[in-house]
Amino acid sequence: MAETLAPSTAPELGQTQGGGEHGPDQGTKRDFLKLVAGSFAAVGVGAIVWPFIHSMNPAKDVLALASTDVPLGHIAEGQAVTVMWRGKPVFVRHRTGAEITEAKAVPLAELRDPQPDGARVQREPWLVVLGVCTHLGCVPLGQKPTDARGDFGGWFCPCHGSHYDTSGRIRRGPAPSNLVVPDYAFTSDTQIRVG
Amino acid sequence: MATGLHDSSFTNPVVRWIDQRMPVFTMMQKEYGTFPTPRNFNYFWNFGALAMINLMIMIATGIFLAMNYTAHTSMAFDSVERIMRDVNYGWLIRYVHMNGASMFFIVVLVHVWRGMFYGSYKKPRELLWILGVVIFLLMMATAFMGYVLPWGQMSFWGATVITNLFSAIPLVGNSIVTLLWGGFSVDNPTLNRFFSLHYLLPFVITGVVFLHVAALHITGSNNPLGIEPKGPQDTLPFHPYYTIKDSVGIVVYLIVFAFLVFFTPNYLGHPDNYIPANPLSTPAHIVPEWYFLPFYAVLRAVPNKLGGVLMMFGAIAVLFVLPWLDRSPVRSMRFRPIAKWAFLLWTVNFFVLMWAGGKPAEGLYVVISRLSTAYYFAYFLVILPLLGKIERPLPLPESISRAVLRGGGPLPGGAAAKPMEKA
Numbered sequence: 001m002a003e004t005l006a007p008s009t010a011p012e013l014g015q016t017q018g019g020g021e022h023g024p025d026q027g028t029k030r031d032f033l034k035l036v037a038g039s040f041a042a043v044g045v046g047a048i049v050w051p052f053i054h055s056m057n058p059a060k061d062v063l064a065l066a067s068t069d070v071p072l073g074h075i076a077e078g079q080a081v082t083v084m085w086r087g088k089p090v091f092v093r094h095r096t097g098a099e100i101t102e103a104k105a106v107p108l109a110e111l112r113d114p115q116p117d118g119a120r121v122q123r124e125p126w127l128v129v130l131g132v133c134t135h136l137g138c139v140p141l142g143q144k145p146t147d148a149r150g151d152f153g154g155w156f157c158p159c160h161g162s163h164y165d166t167s168g169r170i171r172r173g174p175a176p177s178n179l180v181v182p183d184y185a186f187t188s189d190t191q192i193r194v195g
Numbered sequence: 196m197a198t199g200l201h202d203s204s205f206t207n208p209v210v211r212w213i214d215q216r217m218p219v220f221t222m223m224q225k226e227y228g229t230f231p232t233p234r235n236f237n238y239f240w241n242f243g244a245l246a247m248i249n250l251m252i253m254i255a256t257g258i259f260l261a262m263n264y265t266a267h268t269s270m271a272f273d274s275v276e277r278i279m280r281d282v283n284y285g286w287l288i289r290y291v292h293m294n295g296a297s298m299f300f301i302v303v304l305v306h307v308w309r310g311m312f313y314g315s316y317k318k319p320r321e322l323l324w325i326l327g328v329v330i331f332l333l334m335m336a337t338a339f340m341g342y343v344l345p346w347g348q349m350s351f352w353g354a355t356v357i358t359n360l361f362s363a364i365p366l367v368g369n370s371i372v373t374l375l376w377g378g379f380s381v382d383n384p385t386l387n388r389f390f391s392l393h394y395l396l397p398f399v400i401t402g403v404v405f406l407h408v409a410a411l412h413i414t415g416s417n418n419p420l421g422i423e424p425k426g427p428q429d430t431l432p433f434h435p436y437y438t439i440k441d442s443v444g445i446v447v448y449l450i451v452f453a454f455l456v457f458f459t460p461n462y463l464g465h466p467d468n469y470i471p472a473n474p475l476s477t478p479a480h481i482v483p484e485w486y487f488l489p490f491y492a493v494l495r496a497v498p499n500k501l502g503g504v505l506m507m508f509g510a511i512a513v514l515f516v517l518p519w520l521d522r523s524p525v526r527s528m529r530f531r532p533i534a535k536w537a538f539l540l541w542t543v544n545f546f547v548l549m550w551a552g553g554k555p556a557e558g559l560y561v562v563i564s565r566l567s568t569a570y571y572f573a574y575f576l577v578i579l580p581l582l583g584k585i586e587r588p589l590p591l592p593e594s595i596s597r598a599v600l601r602g603g604g605p606l607p608g609g610a611a612a613k614p615m616e617k618a
Contacts, residue, residue: 051284052259059263060281 067195069187072126080143082131085194089131089139090182091155092192095166099153100124103167113177117167120181128192129168129179133157140164140179155179226412231430232437233418235599239313240416240437241444242306248445249299250404254397256292257341264344266390268383271346272471290460291452296338297463298452300486303331311517312538314526315417321518323410328514330403335487335511337396340389342484343381347468352481354381354389360494363504380474420598421526422591429595480555488552489545493571495556496564506568513575520575522583530589534582541574 068085070092075081080093095103103117121127131139135157141147142155142164150156150163152171157164162173169178184194203214203221214220263282265274278285307327310316316324343354358375362368377384415424424430431437455462463485467478483491493510497503513520528535548567554560592598 051287052255054283055259055285055288056262057283059277059283059285061277062281 067193069191069193071191073190077125082143083194085182090194091127091129091131091143091168091179093127093143095125095127099166102153103165103169106165106167106169110171112170115167115169115178120167120169120178122184122186126192127166127168128184128194129181131155132180133159133162133175134170134177134179135160135162135173135175226433227438228432228434230412230433231424231427232416232433233420233424233595234429234431234436235418235420235595236416236437236440237419238440238444239305239309239419241441241448242302242309243411244441245302245444245448246299246306247404248448249295249302250397250400253292253295253299254401256288256295257394257397259288260292261394264390266344266387268346268386268472271344271386275345287456290456293464294452294455294460296341296484297455297486298448299334300338302448303334304486307331307514308542310417312528313417313419314421314521314523314528316518317521317524317526318518319414320410320417323407323414324518325515326403326407326410328511330400330407331514332511333396333400333403337393337400338484338486340393340396342468343386343389344393345468346386346472348470348472348478349465349468349481351381351472351474352477353483354385356481357483358385360504360507363501365501382474417526418595419527419529420592420595421530422595425594482553485549485553488550489548490552492548492552492564493568495552496561496568506572510571513572517575517579521579523579523586523588525588525591530591531582531586532589533586534579537574537578537582541570544570544574 066086068083068090070081070083070090072092072094075092075094077094078096080091082089082091084090100117106117108114108116117124120129131143133140136159138157138159140155140157140162142149148156148158150171152163152165154164154166154168154171156162157173157175160174162175163171164175164179165171167178168181170176182194184192187193200215201218201221203211203218205211205214205220210220260278263274263278263285265271275289278289280286282288310324310327339353339357343350358372358381361375362372364371373379375385376382377388418424465482465484467481470478482488490507490510494503494507497506523531523534525531528538544567547563548571551560551564551567556564
């Protein structure tokens with residue numbers, strides 16, 4: 001037998017639990033071993049759990065699609081287009097003079113989520129917002145001329161009745177905040193890049 | 196103590212509250228805490244626990260791979276490459292799963308070998324052994340279907356060849372193959388059902404493993420001496436003695452596993468499987484994964500289609516009846532001077548079959564395959580039954596504790612018949 005035990009190292013029979021039954025002088029050493037082994041195990045488990053969790057984060061090909069170019073040249077005044085960005089609709093509206101005036105005229109005190117129109121656009125005719133209602137994520141109506149645009153001329157969410165104005169700000173209904181303005185930049189006078 | 200509640204011995208109030216209503220803590224304490232386990236295990240007894248760990252690793256990695264895999268002939272290959280390149284740590288998860296399959300077979304083959312060497316299949320553990328063979332079969336089916344999923348050349352042609360085995364069945368063979376394929380060749384319906392079953396079977400394996408362990412905890416473990424424990428002096432509580440011994444084995448196992456994953460992740464695979472499946476062109480030399488090679492060699496050793504298929508399945512099926520082929524009352528090969536050498540030769544022969552299965556089916560390789568196949572079966576069907584009658588085993592030690600604690604090794608003759616010691 002290769003693993004013959006010397007009688008002195010034979011365990012006490014009938015003793016079912018290890019742990020603190022080995023006399024006070026050995027307690028510290030065992031505690032130390034337990035602590036070190038436990039710590040190493042915890043670090044090891046953590047090191048292997050993280051790759052699994054991180055694998056559920058957006059993959060490189062998903063991140064690579066994280067910006068979208070939108071040409072503006074063909075959008076006439078008063079028209080709006082919807083483009084996809086990160087799987088979500090982005091509303092790009094070419095606002096009329098009346099709509100801009102209306103958006104700028106609103107006193108901030110009347111707003112649930114006070115923001116001046118100027119803080120929500122880079123160039124006044126162009127309003128760019130995420131087409132996702134800030135209530136529970138439905139897509140509001142108002143992009144087509146035939147859509148209901150709500151009481152404030154912007155967008156109206158049919159799910160739970162939120163009304164947005166011509167600056168995409170929440171005016172009435174359950175939504176807590178304005179339509180989100182995504183990061184975007186004018187790459188030329190007739191094109192923007194969202195994301 | 197209120198009526199209807201389990202009489203729990205735990206003092207922690209939360210544990211006790213749960214344990215009184217659902218005595219899982221009592222059960223774990225009984226089966227993995229105080230469970231009396233022969234005190235003389237060697238490291239071969241690690242491999243059951245390792246197989247359990249390996250199964251959990253395969254299920255965990257598999258679930259995360261399935262989140263990114265697409266079971267469609269036009270997208271499967273690309274989705275696997277996307278896992279390798281784009282998914283965060285996808286390469287790691289896939290390589291662990293790929294090499295995990297190989298590690299699983301290494302671990303399980305050692306586990307089976309252990310059972311054969313130390314006679315763990317003998318009464319009263321026949322059912323335990325049979326459940327193990329069922330697990331082995333399910334593993335082979337799962338591994339085969341998993342290998343098809345990346346939809347490379349080896350996937351496709353492996354699937355074609357293996358499913359065509361069933362065409363050897365007289366009369367209904369071709370209908371069965373059409374049924375397996377869901378069409379007239381290995382194609383999208385085949386891939387879809389293989390993915391579904393590949394996801395299902397590991398959970399079936401988990402169920403059978405549970406039965407395997409349940410049966411084990413009735414008979415108790417065998418041990419290197421092959422004699423039953425006669426009292427508490429022959430056993431140790433499972434915890435901490437064997438939880439620690441298993442942990443040592445797990446660390447070594449993980450080192451080997453990590454070496455494969457991080458240094459030679461494709462060593463055990465076949466490069467042709469990185470070529471997308473092409474139904475119009477078979478690779479020049481197609482071989483299964485290494486763990487199927489011995490059985491593949493048996494298949495090709497027989498110059499008859501049906502005969503080859505039957506022999507190949509027979510190579511596994513014979514394991515089911517092993518407890519009744521081996522008539523010797525002595526379990527451990529340590530005390531069987533002739534059977535020991537016959538079995539060690541069988542072991543070498545298994546590797547010869549594995550080697551021959553990876554060679555082309557021509558010339559000397561066929562001759563070697565045939566001789567090896569003959570010995571593979573002769574060991575089970577001729578040698579073991581015969582040795583049960585004619586072999587004179589060495590004297591068994593009186594008890595485990597005597598052999599282990601007092602100088603080791605078998606005691607002189609005549610000791611075997613002594614009555615059990617009282618604790």
